[in-house]
Amino acid sequence: MDHIGFVSLIPPIIAIILAIIFKNVIVSLFTGVFVGLLIMSNGNPITATTRTINEYITPQFTDSYNAAVIVLLLFIGGFVALVEKSGGGLALANKAAKHLNSKRKTQLSAWFGGIVIFFSDMGTPLIIGPIFEKIFDKVKLSREKLAWIIDSTSTPVAVLIPFIGWGVYIMGLIKEEFDRIGVATSEFTTFVHAIPFQFYAILSILIVPVVALTKVDFGAMSKANKRVEETGALFWPDSKPLRKPEVSQEDTKESHPLLILLPLGILFLTLFGLLLPQGFPFNPVPGSDFRVALSTGYLFASVSLIILMIFYKVRKIGRIFDIYISGMQKMMHVILILVLAWALGSLLNEMGTAAYIIELLEGNIAPWIVPMVIFAASSAMSFATGSSWGTFAIMLPLAIPMSYGLDAPLLVSIGAVLSGGIFGDHCSPISDSTILASTGAGCDHVDHVKTQLPYALINGLIALISFGIAGVTGSAYTILFSIPLMVLTFFIISNIQTKRNGVNVTQ
Known part of the structure; x- marks a missing residue:
């Protein structure tokens, strides 16, 4: 195998x-690319800099596939x-909240x-949290429980969806x-x-x-x-609950559930309408066709939402376009990470990094263990950085x-990276999603963690065991073992703690 060694x-x-x-x-990826090219350029910083820009970063923007992904991410961001600014999700949640007793x-x-x-993933804590915190208080459920629920349905849900920013980003790296x-x-x-091998996200x-x-x-x-x-105390005496940012007057204007239901309906109708003639979702669809269908769907959904926002007088038309453009601008951070990840991957391919790792491990590690190793490494990195995307x-x-x-098994290994990223992110006190969950629920961040x-x-340990089983079998049905094991484990631990401490389990 071709590589340049250690x-x-x-x-x-x-x-x-x-x-x-x-x-x-972003700084970390760029530095990694630069240092690699510094090595390849025999220590010449000028050559390393020019090659970084000319041969590894710029081509990522000009590649037709990459450009299509970037365009799609911009449409999604808008x-x-x-x-998030239409108030449709808030209106929908408010209607549902009236029936909770x-x-x-x-x-x-x-x-x-x-x-x-x-x-x-950011919408879940910042929309669901503020709506439900008073309801949780009313039925005497802790704010910590609310923070856990919205944290468990933000990134774990987003990482399973192929047609939102998360899926597009991940598919770009895979491609x-x-x-x-x-x-x-x-x-x-x-x-x-x-998807069936994303054990941690599914269990969460x-x-x-x-x-x-x-x-x-328990616990x-x-x-x-x-x-x-x-x-009846919402917080512990020494708790310091995170407060939500002040809501501006424009964010409190009355909206309607239709502002979220209709655009999402148009998105799905457009997506399936363009892809069904090709056999979707039962037959493979070329990635280029899928990206075009998604871009069209998000554009049509945005247009319908703009019309609804004007009709219901939620925002003035100038402000609506400002919001749309600002959403696109927010995606630039994601786009930069993706471009630099592509550049680093291209460099590692030239240096033969994977080939060197394979040469070191071949014959010394059983193939079925590889997903477990990948999951553990991804978990540790995500925990330390607080970034699943990184x-x-x-x-x-x-x-x-x-x-x-x-x-x-390739699919199992990909699932291990994604699961590890979410697991480490869930455990990390410096993760933005964990902080947002604490903020949305209005609870102390340390208490949430x-x-x-x-x-x-517990779910992470079960996921690790599941990756060992899936590494041997390669079967997507491994999740049918993971779920009962998770339920059984929670029951056993809860019963042990209840008997040991005499603590009544409350809901």
Whole structure:
């Protein structure tokens, strides 16, 4: 295998270390690319700089596939911004909230609301949290429980959806690696087939209704629920709840649920209308056709939403266009990460990084263990950096060729990267999604991390075991083992703690 030896590991190691130290993925990726080209240029900084710009960054923008992905991300960014400012999600949640009169209904409704706001991982905590915090107070459920529910339905839901920003971003990384190693399979087909192997995300979503229906709680979460149930105290004496940002007057204007229902309906009708003639979703669809259909769907959905916002007088037309453009601008951060990830992947391919790793591991590690190793490494990186997207950007260019070269199950390995990114993100106190969940629920951030961590660790351990099983079998039905194991584990731990401490499990 062609590689330049140990030095081929330096760029990704530097990128990981800098991401952990500075918590800035863009700087970390750029530095990794630059250092790699500094090595390839025999230490000449001028040559390394010009090659970084001319041969590795600029071509990512001019490539037709990459350009189509960037355009799609811009359309998605504009649409999401309009939805978040339209008030449609808020109006829908307000109507549903009127019928909630029990703890079980309240938890399930918050969970369902988080799934409905699938198009925006930030939208879930900032829309669902403020709506449900007073309802949780009324039925005597802790704010920590609300933070856990909205955290469990934000990124874990988003990472499973192929036609939003998360899926487009991940498929862009997959496609780039497939081109390098000569895999002809569609990135869309690969993403969809890898969904059953995203064990942690699936378990995180499903554990919420299990807890709500069975009244199983333990650890710090059980104590928080008992505090509210017995004393009515929303917070511990030393808690410092995060406060939501001040809501401007324009954000409080009355809206209508139609402003979220109709645009989403148009999005799906457009997507399926353009792709059904090609056999979608039962037959593979070329990635280019899928991206065009998605871009068209998001554009039509945005136009319909703009018309509705004008009709219901939610915003003035000038402000509406400002919101749309600002949503596009917010996607530039994502686009920069994606472009630099493509550039780093191209550099690692030239240096033979994956080939060197394969040469080191071949014959020394069983192929079925590879997904477990990838999951553990991705989890550690995501926890340390607080960034699942940064983890995907660095780990997928390593994991895909590594699993391919070591004859490990490719779909399982991709699922391991995605699951590890979400697991580490859930456990990390510096993760933006964890902070947003605390903010949306109006609870103390440390309390949220403490109450969520036991649930996350259990699901993470089950996911690790599941990756070992899937590594052997390669079967998507492994999840049917993971879910019962998760339910059984939660019951056992809860019963043990209840007997040991004499603590009543409350809901």
